[in-house]
Amino acid sequence: MQPFIIERSLIAQLPAKTDTDLQKIAQVHRINCLAGLLSAHHGWLGACFSSMELLTCIYHHHISDPLQLITTRASLHLSKGHAAMAQYAILAALGCFETERLLTYKQFGGLPAHCDRNIPGIDSDSGSLGQGLSKAIGNAISNNAAGRRSPVFAIIGDGELQEGQVFESLLTLKKLRPWGCIPIIDRNFLQSDSQTADIKDADDWSAVFTGIGLRVIEVNGHVVGEINKAICTLLESEEPGIIIAHTNKGGGCKLTSMQPDTPRRQGIWHGRIPDHDEYCAIVDELVKQIDCPAIRDSWAKCCEKLKVDNSSAEVGATADKPVENNIRISTGAAFGQALIELGEADPDIYVLDADLEKSCRLTEVAAAFGKRYLEIGISEQDMCSIAAGLGLTGKIAVVNTYASFYKRSIDQIFACATEKVPVIFAGHYAGIDYFTDGKSHQSTNDIGLMRAIGEIDIYEPIDADNTKEILCHIIESMKAEIKKSGRCRPAYVRLHRTPGDNFYADPFVADEPVVFTSGSEIIAENLLFTSGPHMLETACSASEILAEEGIPLDLAAIVHFSDNKKQLKDLLGAAKRVFVLEDHRRETGLGSFIATIGKLSPVCIGIREYTQSALNLGEMLAHHKLNAETVSEVVRKVVNCSHHK
Known part of the structure; x- marks a missing residue:
């Protein structure tokens, strides 16, 4: 549906000298504002x-x-x-x-x-x-x-x-x-x-x-x-x-x-976009309040076109749609489901959020936890310190907000790490698969910030099953540490909002990566480290592309940023060429972590700059060169080099 925009030439015909005039001008702005929202459908x-x-x-x-x-x-x-x-x-x-640029709202480059x-x-x-x-x-x-x-x-x-x-x-x-x-x-x-x-x-x-x-x-x-x-x-x-x-x-x-x-x-x-009938009703009301013949005529012409467009859309909607058999669920949604299961059996678990209950898929969690669910409002620092207070008394506090918003709570998280209290920081909407809302909401530096704190365990599940396993492991580990010494390390869990594949991997084991080999029983010469559902999906596709060319590429998905068992070091020792694929700033993320373990410097494929909005994930991945084709190209180029550097 093509939205109605009042062109500047028509706006210029309206008087704008008195406050009464400006009341009508405000309705003009509402119509054009609505056009942008409708074009983005967001x-x-x-x-x-x-x-x-x-x-x-x-x-x-x-x-x-x-x-x-x-x-x-x-x-x-x-x-x-x-x-x-x-x-x-x-x-x-x-x-x-x-005014036409209003229709580019949330588009990449718009x-x-x-x-x-x-x-x-x-x-x-x-x-x-x-x-x-x-x-x-x-x-x-x-x-x-x-x-x-x-x-x-x-x-x-x-x-x-x-x-x-x-x-x-x-x-x-x-x-x-x-x-x-x-x-x-x-x-x-x-x-x-x-x-x-x-x-x-x-x-x-x-x-x-x-x-x-x-x-x-x-x-x-x-x-x-x-x-x-x-x-x-x-x-x-x-x-x-x-x-x-x-x-x-x-x-x-x-x-x-x-x-x-x-x-x-x-x-x-709050965030709803009107359907066809609602949109027409809204604009019709606003046009009447503006009371300008030229704008009224322009809207009437647009209405005729909207009727035709809507009729065509209704005809198209009757066609059979393919049934999606592969049910995909985001790690963020899976985290909420796991919380409900664990919380029913454990009265010592408290859940906190910062006015993002619906976005973080926590509405059912709030109902299940009752008084143990604490809505703190838009107060991230306050929320993290309240969680610390709960932890000091032996409760396990699960803090929820967008991963990006933890930036303003680094000092409070540091305090949790130094006090060694059982707080789980759930970083929702991490990475660039939160593509709609731009640089302020995309979290592409969270791993680096958490690693810089030290004394905090960092996890990034690859799918729904893995998410539940990780949450169970964290809570069990915290309880065991508290029973032993009265203290424990806090944890950060990096969660994604966009559903991804289920990889049916082996059960989660702390300090161990999830390895996907390219066919041989041992690690081949080329080893790529990655983390999270979407980067792993991209890596798998790249491995398949390269396999057809006779270039083996083994994958190691990091779900726990730790190498106490030295398994990552052993993997790095067996590989001749090491790559990293991450939806994070290359300076401080997974590549930086891997570089501290092995002797080889990894070839890092990751985020180079902060970017604005996009209307689909594919567009965002392509811009950052995080798609399978680019990954394959990089591996191919390095494999064909005579010198690794």
Whole structure:
């Protein structure tokens, strides 16, 4: 379905002088924002629609030309990165890039999932929460020092207030008092698909901010006039202040607007993309509110085409689809299933998560564990230290968040390692098979970070069965160590969200790799080390390609980053050529681990750079040259070299 976009030429025909005019302009931006979300069939409609009037007011009243240097104009730091598509829609309308580019959202080389400075008009990156206000304060301090009276805005989600850095930055704002720094809280009372109060929330944020020493102004966040009046009031003062903008998540449209009392897990428009009928209803409502004949006519023409496209799609949908017999399950999902089984029999296991229950496939786990399931909210550092406290009393704490988000908790994980407490850090959505949400969410340096801590066991299962075996092993080992000495090493488990093959490998044994030979009973001259389900799948395909050419390539899948039994050293000693394939930065990951064991330096095939979004895994793998063809080419080239180096 080709989405409806209002071209810049039509937008230019609309008056944009009064706040009433801008209310209609905001609906234009919603339509174009929705086009981008629909083209990707992915994104965060709720956050985008919630913030639309805030963004419209800031840009049309205060940043009319975002292409100017940040040092010559007002600036905006969109801390709540889920609203990126709303920001892109406005920037396109202001001429930063063509409106057609909105249809490239989350495509490789297109508009990234979260704000990125590589996109014209964007002032700072987003994705990892809690950082926007700190950047805004620094931006404002620089402006003040240069004598520039340029406002600096930071839009912060109300769920984001759970992130510790936000509180730190609010205290800094009060202490340093930089003129023109205006934080705006998008207060819709929802985060993800639940109420902020269901996760964790303050009873009265106005009282909290007042207690810090900030002037608080509360407005209707969907009324441009109220928003701008509050902004101007703070700009006329030398006192630090903050705006609480009361909004509805998904607001601006009756169908998508969600009330603050939305029941737990029922906020469907957090990440849902409308179907054909819903899309047409949404746009129809917005077009009527804009009340522009040219836009109405353009939408009518688009509707006729959409009807034809939808009829064709329905005809195609009636065709028989092949039945998928090979059931694939991700290691992340398998981890949750294993937790349920183990938790039923062991009351000493606690599970913690950081507002990612649904993403980490933990909803059933939450129900099964009851009070032993602790929803900590967007507070990774807090969560890791709570887990340490549980571990100090003999409980086993299983911490869950995206692997990438452990970066902000390295010191807390270090403390767990030095205190030797039974904490399992489950790093969900690891590697680049989390292809949709870009560099802030892809974890391609987690193994290196965990290895740098030391005194922590690192695992990466290759399939669902292996995941359960590893979790059982970790818990049994921790209990045995605690019984013996009262202490144990924590563990990190690297998990993937995209389903992979079941390799039907031998049962897991600590310190031993899973070896796949190319046909002979002994290790051939060429040995490739890899880890994780998707890299192993790629390695197997490469081995098959090379086997047809008479080039044997044996595989060793590392599921436990340890070599206490010296089996890896023996394997390396038997091989003449050693390769490593990993979906991790080459500097610090599996290749670095293997290089510390053997005498031969491995030829490393891995991640060389941080990248943005893609809409499928194959595209991401091809960009990083992590497909079977490239692996085969590298092995072929090295085999044909006269000198290994």
